[in-house]
Amino acid sequence: MKLVYIGCVxxxxxFLQAIYKETDAHIAGIVTKAISHFNSDHVSLEQFATEKKIDWLDYQDKDSMIEWIKERQPDIIYCFGWSHLLSSDVLDIPKWGIVGYHPALLPANRGRHPIIWALALGLKKTGSTFFYLTKEADAGDILNQxxxxxxxxxxxxxLYNKILKAGEEQVVEMTKQFIDARIEATPQDHLKANYWRKRTKRDGEIDWRMSTKAIIQLIRALTKPYVGAHAVYKGADSIIWKAEVSTLNPDHYTNYEPGKVIDANKNTFTVKTGDGLVVIQEHEWSELPKIGEYL
Structure with a gap:
């Protein structure tokens, strides 16, 4: 199986390392981005390609990528962790098609930022899905889920680590099935599909009128490797990485307004929320708010 691999996160x-180590796939070329200002979890595949003496391309534009891929005449393309939708002139290159990846339980939750939205919305489960790429985002037949x-x-x-571990096992299993001509694809039920929108900066801003649970979910959803949730203090955005429910009795503070700082101790501080109290534990605030101040 002659494979061209595309990705940059x-x-x-x-997944590339798992394929190289655990399968007999011939990796004919790698397309990546040496630098990315778009992906917070960016990883260039340049070093891997160089060490393994595999041809690689630093993506600059679609046309040059198409010509580069055509020269390698792949049977199949794997495209995992790529911010560009592939056009039909790319989709038509490999005879076996192009395989994509989405960390959600397709057909549900297609679209953007699936790990972030799953946590921010408090979902109980998500998924790890490999599927054929088509012109419509995340809509192709499922190969492994x-x-x-x-x-x-x-x-x-x-959650990212759990998904990566599952994905490594899946991509090896799927690749071996392609090599042995045992692969099977299951069409998605498009009536069960929904699309998550692109996240904006405003989605990451804490509104202290939210419930304590919702605030903690948002912080957990945006913590590393992502950009972090933020709150405004003295006119500036300040990043928050970790928080927990306060052990103070919230009944003693029912007449306090949301956003009021209840306690501050060394590097942590406690804030009144819409229904309780939250302790901010890890953050990047250059100045700690004082007791009695409002955020």
Whole structure:
């Protein structure tokens, strides 16, 4: 199986290494981005390609990528962790098609930022799905899928790690099935599909009128490897990485307004929320707010 591989994020790197180590696929070329200002979890595949003496292309534009891929005459293309939708003139190159990846339980939750939205919305489960790419985003036939349970204290890093571990096993299994001509595809039920929109900066801003649970979910959803949730203090955005429910009795503060700082101790501080109290534990605030101040 002659494979061209496209990707530029952490999952791209992990899956590529698993394919190289665990299968007999011939990796004929790698397309990546040496630099990316778009992906917070960006990983260039340049070093891997150089070490393994595999031809690679630093993506600059679609036309040059198309010509470069055509020269390698791949049987199949894997495209994992790529911010560009592939046009029909790319989709038509390999005779076996192009395989994509989406960390959600397709057909549900197509679209953008699936790990972030799953955590921010408090979902109990998500998925790890490999599928054929088509002109419509995340809509192709499913090749391999697993359910991923989301624990009550899950954050972006821990969920990302669980999904990566499952994905490594899946991509090896799927690649071996392609090599042995045993692959099977299952059409998606498009009536069950929904699309998550692109996240904006405003989606990451904490509104202290939210419930304590919703605030903690948002912080967990946006923690590393992502950009972090933020709150405004003295006119500036300040990043928050970790928070937990306060052990103080919220009944003693029912007449306090949301956003008021209740306590501050060393590097942590406690804030009144819409229905309780939240302790901000890890953050990048250059100045700690004082007790009695409002955020």
């Amino acid at each position: 952490e999952s791209s790197s992990r 697993r359910i991923i349970q989301i624990e009550h204290d899950e954050d972006a890093r821990s």
